[in-house]
Amino acid sequence: MKISFLTLGCKLNYAETSTYERGFREAGAEVVPWRDAADICVINTCSVTATADAKSRNLIRKMHKQNPSALIIVTGCSAQLRRDTIEAMEGVARVFGCNEKSLVVPETMSLVEKGLETKEIANKRPETAIFAAYSTGERTRSFLKVQDGCDNFCKYCTVPFARGRSRNISIEECVANARKIAAAGVKEIVLTGVNTGDFGRSTGETFADLIKALNEVEGIDRYRISSIEPNLLTDEIIDWTASGTKFQPHFHIPLQTGSDNLLKAMGRRYDTALFKSRIEMARNAFEGPGKPKVFFGIDLMAGLPGETEDEFLRSLDFIESVNPAFIHVFPYSRRPGTPAADMPGQVAEETKAERVSVLENLCCKLHSEFLENNRGVHEKVLFESANRSGYMEGFSGNYIKVRRPYNSSLVNTIVDVIL
Numbered sequence: 085m086k087i088s089f090l091t092l093g094c095k096l097n098y099a100e101t102s103t104y105e106r107g108f109r110e111a112g113a114e115v116v117p118w119r120d121a122a123d124i125c126v127i128n129t130c131s132v133t134a135t136a137d138a139k140s141r142n143l144i145r146k147m148h149k150q151n152p153s154a155l156i157i158v159t160g161c162s163a164q165l166r167r168d169t170i171e172a173m174e175g176v177a178r179v180f181g182c183n184e185k186s187l188v189v190p191e192t193m194s195l196v197e198k199g200l201e202t203k204e205i206a207n208k209r210p211e212t213a214i215f216a217a218y219s220t221g222e223r224t225r226s227f228l229k230v231q232d233g234c235d236n237f238c239k240y241c242t243v244p245f246a247r248g249r250s251r252n253i254s255i256e257e258c259v260a261n262a263r264k265i266a267a268a269g270v271k272e273i274v275l276t277g278v279n280t281g282d283f284g285r286s287t288g289e290t291f292a293d294l295i296k297a298l299n300e301v302e303g304i305d306r307y308r309i310s311s312i313e314p315n316l317l318t319d320e321i322i323d324w325t326a327s328g329t330k331f332q333p334h335f336h337i338p339l340q341t342g343s344d345n346l347l348k349a350m351g352r353r354y355d356t357a358l359f360k361s362r363i364e365m366a367r368n369a370f371e372g373p374g375k376p377k378v379f380f381g382i383d384l385m386a387g388l389p390g391e392t393e394d395e396f397l398r399s400l401d402f403i404e405s406v407n408p409a410f411i412h413v414f415p416y417s418r419r420p421g422t423p424a425a426d427m428p429g430q431v432a433e434e435t436k437a438e439r440v441s442v443l444e445n446l447c448c449k450l451h452s453e454f455l456e457n458n459r460g461v462h463e464k465v466l467f468e469s470a471n472r473s474g475y476m477e478g479f480s481g482n483y484i485k486v487r488r489p490y491n492s493s494l495v496n497t498i499v500d501v502i503l
């Protein structure tokens with residue numbers, strides 16, 4: 085039986101798809117590339133914006149057109165939030181919501197083997213536990229899911245509705261999965277979740293204890309935290325990660341806007357002063373003469389409701405004052421059912437587009453300055469396997485991409501370099 089996979093969205097989705105893949109292989113299925121003919125097509129959807137929802141539906145149509153007799157299996161955030169719409173689409177055999185992920189492999193296999201009617205399966209009571217996942221298949225880096233869901237309900241966000249309440253995998257199981265990743269020869273792990281720093285809600289453990297336990301796993305040389313809310317990046321986490329551990333000087337911190345008025349209106353749990361204090365503390369802890377600069381990647385939304393020209397300029401000033409290495413820019417997407425969708429002061433699409441390009445230009449400027457500020461610094465690079473026209477690439481600890489002539493003996497090895 086041939087099965088193919090398509091994934092949209094975040095690192096969490098990729099870790100979950102990779103885990104489904106392993107499950108289907110163990111169940112005897114042959115995994116084929118999505119362009120090839122397949123008996124089953126699994127589509128892991130995203131719903132973070134209206135565009136992502138539309139892309140998810142387009143993929144379903146495309147895979148049904150490409151494989152008219154295949155069973156289309158749909159999971160992910162759009163499957164959770166747009167279930168009725170997706171269940172009504174041609175070719176869709178089964179839709180799995182956010183609490184049904186551990187049923188994807190067994191129920192799809194029984195669908196195939198016993199030709200059970202979807203209605204009969206749908207009556208089974210979904211479970212509520214968290215679905216553990218990690219990615220394999222990439223030789224160098226693996227996404228390890230440690231947490232899922234969110235309790236913050238920021239005014240513009242649908243994620244808590246799509247992925248449920250904040251819950252986590254136990255430290256013991258995270259360590260066990262990290263050992264499996266190490267056994268596969270992977271050297272770097274990216275800790276992944278929805279609100280990763282909120283780890284511990286369902287087990288009473290803490291994020292600080294998790295990273296200390298993972299640091300002891302043999303065979304893994306480097307860790308990155310995929311994203312952490314500013315108010316959850318505690319002094320303890322900063323001090324400890326900077327004390328000579330495997331955690332790299334690389335933090336991805338969602339800011340969303342540099343305006344305190346808008347942060348408050350959107351229900352974010354910090355202000356610009358707190359945000360800045362995290363950046364400064366991490367710089368003081370990690371940086372020093374001849375040492376690499378910390379890579380701060382920040383998320384920014386352009387055109388939040390209420391973002392007047394003044395608020396936007398205030399936000400720009402703040403971003404320049406914290407001087408991040410990279411800005412992930414998103415135009416605000418009005419999501420039905422969120423409080424922000426009904427707020428006054430909605431920003432026109434063309435204004436949003438203008439602000440996105442202002443932020444992207446700023447990102448280019450800040451990133452080149454970051455590269456310049458690291459010139460001549462000693463760093464370690466983990467080289468990846470791909471041979472790109474005779475060259476290979478890898479990332480330094482502080483997330484600078486480095487390119488060198490291809491040398492197969494350096495694949496998946498950590499090499500000392502002068503940036």
Ligand code: SF4
Nearest residue numbers: 234236237238241243
């Ligand atoms: S913390 Fe992130 S995932 Fe949670 S509600 Fe806010 S924006 Fe959404």
